[in-house]
Amino acid sequence: MSVNSIQSSISNVQREIQSAQRKLTDKTKEEANKTARIATVQRSITKSTSASSVQSKMREIERLQGDIVRIQNAKVDATKKIADKTQRLHSLQQDLYKAQQKEQNTALRKLQRSQEENAAKQQRQFETLLIEQPSILSVTNNDVVQSVHDVFISHASEDKDDVVRPLAELLNNKQFDVWYDEFQLRIGDSLRRSIDQGLAKSRFGIVVLSQAFFSKNWPQYELDGLVQKEMEGNKVILPIWHKITKSEVISYSPSLADKLALNTATATLEEIASQIADVLAS
Template sequence: MARRNEIIETVLEVVYETWEDNPFGTFEGDSVGDEVRNRLDDDIDHKTMHHVMQDMDSEFLIEHTGAMGSLGMVSARANGIEKYGESNQSFLDNQNYLEILEYLIDVDDENPGEYVNSEDIREDVDLSDEEIERNIWYLDKKGQIELMQAIGSTWVATRVEPAGRRIYEEMSGSNRSSTETTITEEESLTDSEYDVFISHASEDKGQVARPLAEELSQRGVEVWFDEFELEIGDNLRESIDEGLSETRYGVVILSENFFGKNWTKRELEGLTAREMGPEKVLLPLWYEIDKETVQSHNPALANKVAEKINEDNIPEVAEEIFGIIKDRED
């Protein structure tokens, strides 16, 4: 375990240093692996390195795409950059992303929803081009801005997302809420938040996800569930990001279907990022799946305490989730 952790830390170090020069880049896994071996002065075999990189991918520390006979391609992820920054000096220490958020919020206040050209940001924000690239990448990965991209270019324009506005307010202590997101004095904070966000594969909706959402709602739990919240014309990504950022808990219904979807993986990554703080966020439920299968997809999730859910025990599971919410409120 100690050796594995050392390899992970060194992979993060190498990826971070490579990422600093090219935030939007994808890097050869073999080159990363060779540099890790050099720094550790250890001839780590290909199989071990591959397994470590795959585990790091499942834990959202890097993005790793395997390839036959090689270590494939590697790119950075926000969680990995944050983990590296916990014990090392990194670009996050300066919190320059707040300057970019403030600039984008100013534009959004004057012209709601308007994209800002990359040239304007480079001209108006007092940061180097390299710093802007790193922070734009980070804000995009955290779902706080939306990028407009073009072929042959990493990004050409961007605009602030509701999650970015909220993060800016929390980090800077400033209240810059737009008209659409302002909470009136008559509303309490809890009225505007959700107790749980239910992340699930569409194939599992009818059997367990919808019945669970209904059981929780009957108990007075504020539930973010796609059928309850999304309306025709809604921006899907924006609506889900808002739900993820405003919920206390993420109920994740893990199944073979869940692990086969890119969208559910993105939701899981968003919830996992929030759990890096002191509060428990993830509430995993296993649906027609066992620990070995979860382990094969995501080792970190396999070690979390989870409940099994099926069509027959949904009321009991809902009652347990309700109890967790009540305990936190008390």
């Protein structure tokens, strides 16, 4: 049975229990009234009561006692119905729990499959992009002359420990020149001038998109610089999504959401570094 069907059956059984409980209450009151009437009639019989009146009152008592027997039988039926329906209700509630668990498990498996398929699709798209679009992987001779760094990392400071610093070190270990503020900036340096130089002299720009990134001014300034470089004809932005959904990226920048991105939710930093290294080495 489906969840909706079981819930409908539960509602019907609950109504039947309530009806039987009302009937039991009504019959209990009726029995009390009949019993009280018998007591009243019995008290009305005295030594001075005529024989005909006594006979009439005794017939009334007998009739009332018969009514009480029928009432008690009805109470027994109502009590049994309540017990049976309550047992049925408990059984249906167990069935409902099992059906809900089954539906939840089915939905969870479907969601998991969808996430795995999306991750695999994203991976295939990224690999295809590396093969089919060499313009993303190459720079002009002038760019080579002017560029000093292989890649610039634009990020929010909140993401340094989780993503940025380990990623920069992984790329450094692969012999790539990474412009990363902790590697480049020194006391007294002009932040804006250093960032401008880093942007101008980097072939590619890694952008670590996160909720913290969207809330900061400097990362947006850096992103604007990378977008300006792309407008000159070269694909330079390599986006990484970190703890953020596509809808959140879309709300910030639809054009960024449309770019093929790596995701820390579906790939390790080592895997991300390897894929970026493939781009930088081409």
